Each structure stands twice: as C-alpha cells, then as structure tokens.
Amino acid sequence: MTKINQDYIYTDEWDDINRVILQTDSLYLYAHDPEDRSVFCAQALKSHNLQTVFAEICFNDQDDTFYIVGKEKSVISLHSNNQLGSFLTTYKNSIVYLEVTGLSCRVAAPLLKYAMDNHIEMRIVYAEPAKYILDEFRKMGSHQDLSESVRGIYPLPGLTNILPHRESPLFVVLLGFEGGRFSQIIQDQSPDNDKITPVLGVPGYRIDYPYFSLWGNRNQIRNTTCWQRIKYAEANSIVDIYMMLNQLSYDTKDSEMVVAPIGTKPHAIGAILYSIKHPNKVEIVYDNPKRSVHRTDGIGKVLVCNVTKLFDEN
Numbered sequence: 617m618t619k620i621n622q623d624y625i626y627t628d629e630w631d632d633i634n635r636v637i638l639q640t641d642s643l644y645l646y647a648h649d650p651e652d653r654s655v656f657c658a659q660a661l662k663s664h665n666l667q668t669v670f671a672e673i674c675f676n677d678q679d680d681t682f683y684i685v686g687k688e689k690s691v692i693s694l695h696s697n698n699q700l701g702s703f704l705t706t707y708k709n710s711i712v713y714l715e716v717t718g719l720s721c722r723v724a725a726p727l728l729k730y731a732m733d734n735h736i737e738m739r740i741v742y743a744e745p746a747k748y749i750l751d752e753f754r755k756m757g758s759h760q761d762l763s764e765s766v767r768g769i770y771p772l773p774g775l776t777n778i779l780p781h782r783e784s785p786l787f788v789v790l791l792g793f794e795g796g797r798f799s800q801i802i803q804d805q806s807p808d809n810d811k812i813t814p815v816l817g818v819p820g821y822r823i824d825y826p827y828f829s830l831w832g833n834r835n836q837i838r839n840t841t842c843w844q845r846i847k848y849a850e851a852n853s854i855v856d857i858y859m860m861l862n863q864l865s866y867d868t869k870d871s872e873m874v875v876a877p878i879g880t881k882p883h884a885i886g887a888i889l890y891s892i893k894h895p896n897k898v899e900i901v902y903d904n905p906k907r908s909v910h911r912t913d914g915i916g917k918v919l920v921c922n923v924t925k926l927f928d929e930n
Contacts, residue, residue: 623855626926630918633660638668643709645727646741647673647718653743653915654718669707679722679904680773694723694773700730713920715741716881721902725888726774732892732927740885740921744821744852746914750793750828767904769804775888777895784808785872785899786864790815790849790857790887792879793825795832797903801876802836805901812842815860817851817880821916825851829879849883854921857886862930865897876901882919889923893930 630636638644638661646658662670675682683691692699712731716724731738787807789798791814814837818826837843850856865873875891875898877884891898
C-alpha cells in the first residue's frame with residue numbers, strides 16, 4: 617500500500633470566490649470568530665447564490681450548544697443526536713457546506729459525524745490565512761502563542777469512543793506551532809515513547825512554517841526521541857492527513873490509534889473524519905483550546921473538500 621496524493625480527486629480550490637456557484641438549494645453553515653477570514657467566503661457568496669440558505673452559527677463559551685443568528689431561542693445541544701438531526705433536516709437541503717474557518721472542532725465534529733452517519737452530503741470549506749503572526753510564538757510562552765488557554769483534555773461531542781487499549785496504542789500527534797499543547801497532552805496521556813508518531817504539516821502556508829513547528833515542539837520531540845518517527849502531510853489537506861492515518865493503520869497492522877489533532881484545522885478535520893470512519897480503533901484526544909485573537913493576517917487559498925465522497929470511498 618503506497619501513499620499518494622489524492623487531493624485532486626476530492627478537493628477543489630475556489631480561485632475567484634465571486635464567481636463560485638454553489639449547488640442549488642444548498643445550506644451553507646459558518647461562524648464568525650475574531651479573524652476576518654472566517655466570514656469572507658459567506659459574505660462574498662451570498663450576493664450571487666440566492667438559492668442557498670446561509671446560516672451563521674453562534675456557540676456558547678463551552679462550545680456545548682449553538683444557535684443560528686436570528687433564531688436565538690432555538691438552542692441545539694452538540695451532545696444530542698436528536699437535536700442535531702432536527703436542526704439539519706429542518707432545512708431539507710440537497711447538500712451542506714460546512715465552513716470550518718471560524719468553527720471550533722467541538723462544533724464541527726458532531727455536525728460532521730451526524731452527516732456521515734446519516735448519509736447527508738457535506739463539503740468542508742476552509743479559507744487559509746495568508747500568514748500567521750508569530751511574534752508571540754517566538755517568545756515561547758507555554759500557552760500564550762496562538763492559544764490564550766486550553767480548557768482541558770476531554771472528548772469532542774459525538775466522539776466519546778474511548779478504546780480499552782489491549783496494548784499500548786500508536787499515539788499520533790498532528791503538530792502545530794504550539795509546543796506547550798504537545799507537552800500537556802504527553803503529560804496527561806503518558807504514551808509509550810516508542811509509540812509516539814509526530815506528523816508535521818508541509819510545506820506549510822509559507823515555506824518556513826515547518827521549521828517554526830519543529831522549533832516550537834523541539835523539547836518534547838527530543839525528550840521522547842520521536843524525531844525518529846516524524847511523518848509529513850500537506851498542512852492544508854484534509855485528504856492527505858486522512859490517507860496518512862490510513863497508511864499508518866495499514867503499516868502497523870490495524871493497531872489501535874490515538875490521534876491528537878493540535879495542528880492545522882484541515883488536519884484536525886481529516887483526523888475527526890477518519891475516527892468517524894473507524895470508531896473501534898481510533899480515539900481522538902483533544903485539549904480544547906481557546907484561540908487568541910488576531911493570530912493570522914490576510915486570506916490565502918479557499919479550499920472545498922468533498923468529505924462525503926472521501927468517507928464513502930476510503
């Protein structure tokens with residue numbers, strides 16, 4: 617089994633957002649976070665996609681419930697399949713576009729799981745940053761680089777499949793810039809050093825970002841000697857990380873796997889999708905960060921991934 621890049625099969629790039637025509641009678645879900653790029657796509661698409669329903673998600677501080685702007689009285693629990701189902705089926709749309717640029721993983725995970733479990737066609741939209749603002753990161757604060765804090769390590773809604781672990785599982789860490797998050801997860805989970813497999817996003821939104829990621833995580837990489845097992849996946853690709861996890865499973869003869877998605881949003885979504893596909897052998901470990909404001913600048917590529925097709929075919 618050889619890993620090859622298959623992005624071209626499942627992912628498109630919206631070169632000119634003002635000319636993108638969404639599928640008729642579709643639903644477009646998005647959220648507005650402190651970064652301007654989180655609403656860039658929705659604002660641009662609304663003017664010429666009049667047959668699409670655009671719904672802005674607002675969620676509480678704990679990311680346990682959400683509502684749609686303009687429908688504040690209709691609060692949906694992320695832990696309730698019935699409420700999620702009632703919400704999505706209300707729109708009766710042919711396809712759901714879920715833009716994850718401004719969504720936390722706690723909100724995206726249960727929506728993605730419900731869609732996959734109930735055969736709702738979904739496509740993930742993500743607007744890359746033009747660049748990360750790394751001045752704070754270079755100060756090497758434990759949790760003050762890109763995240764204000766981490767709320768703690770507990771399951772994502774809908775992904776509470778905690779495996780019994782007959783033997784020490786493969787521990788896959790999808791790295792970002794924040795070494796403090798890597799350290800905390802290692803301390804909390806205490807995986808065997810020889811089972812830790814770090815995954816580095818390359819080439820990065822800029823060519824030098826992988827070096828910043830290695831720099832920020834260098835202490836734990838050195839302390840656990842996991843540098844010997846570093847893997848690489850495209851930083852902006854849901855497909856590439858999904859396929860990499862599939863390859864790792866194949867290489868280790870379907871051993872149990874714990875995945876900590878603390879890197880890019882596309883990597884996190886790819887890992888979540890893979891865990892939904894393989895609930896009996898993949899567990900997601902997440903530290904639930906509260907993101908700092910103004911951590912990026914500008915808007916880079918806008919990518920849309922047909923996750924339903926990826927899920928059904930792999």
